[in-house]
Amino acid sequence: RKEVEQDPGPFNVPEGATVAFNCTYSNSASQSFFWYRQDCRKEPKLLMSVYSSGNEDGRFTAQLNRASQYISLLIRDSKLSDSATYLCVVNSRAGNMLTFGGGTRLMVKP
Amino acid sequence: DTEVTQTPKHLVMGMTNKKSLKCEQHMGHRAMYWYKQKAKKPPELMFVYSYEKLSINESVPSRFSPECPNSSLLNLHLHALQPEDSALYLCASSQEGSYEQYFGPGTRLTVT
Numbered sequence: 533r534k535e536v537e538q539d540p541g542p543f544n545v546p547e548g549a550t551v552a553f554n555c556t557y558s559n560s561a562s563q564s565f566f567w568y569r570q571d572c573r574k575e576p577k578l579l580m581s582v583y584s585s586g587n588e589d590g591r592f593t594a595q596l597n598r599a600s601q602y603i604s605l606l607i608r609d610s611k612l613s614d615s616a617t618y619l620c621v622v623n624s625r626a627g628n629m630l631t632f633g634g635g636t637r638l639m640v641k642p
Numbered sequence: 643d644t645e646v647t648q649t650p651k652h653l654v655m656g657m658t659n660k661k662s663l664k665c666e667q668h669m670g671h672r673a674m675y676w677y678k679q680k681a682k683k684p685p686e687l688m689f690v691y692s693y694e695k696l697s698i699n700e701s702v703p704s705r706f707s708p709e710c711p712n713s714s715l716l717n718l719h720l721h722a723l724q725p726e727d728s729a730l731y732l733c734a735s736s737q738e739g740s741y742e743q744y745f746g747p748g749t750r751l752t753v754t
Binding site: 635 | 673675683684685687690692697698730732736741742743744745746747748750
């Protein structure tokens with residue numbers, strides 16, 4: 533079993549749609565969780581950290597379910613510019629190390 | 643300012659060449675990282691430096707040699723690489739006490 537698992541997609545959605553991604557992690561001792569966004573041939577960029585109480589940043593909402601060991605990302609009112617790969621990232625190992633999921637590809641169509 | 647810079651942006655090298663990748667950050671971060679990313683795959687950790695000391699080496703072949711000259715700079719020296727080493731090499735940094743890592747734009751390496 534992979535340490536961090538994501539549905540690779542692609543998710544093809546029309547502009548304005550709401551789309552949700554899930555991610556599961558295997559290490560119950562993990563403490564920090566993130567969503568990164570990566571555009572084609574670019575570096576990953578931190579989208580948001582994920583807190584136990586859930587958090588929202590504009591059209592983006594992230595939630596953490598520790599009991600089920602899954603993390604979600606909800607994008608409302610999708611824009612063409614949201615098209616990217618979304619990486620679920622967890623500190624599942626010692627020290628400063630992060631473990632990346634395989635990424636979920638989102639394509640927003642006009 | 644959450645900027646990590648990397649040079650060069652692109653690098654083509656032969657299997658007998660020696661080259662170096664450079665990474666710089668001026669955010670006062672005390673941890674710096676090298677990752678390797680192949681197409682359609684997530685980044686894979688190679689090395690971690692903490693307070694200018696190598697703290698993690700993810701069993702990377704010795705043809706990759708990291709160096710941290712000071713708290714703002716991180717180098718990756720390359721020697722006798724193989725074509726399968728062609729990839730995007732990403733540098734990242736994080737501040738003390740935080741797991742949030744900030745990535746540079748990467749160096750796209752092609753080994754011929």
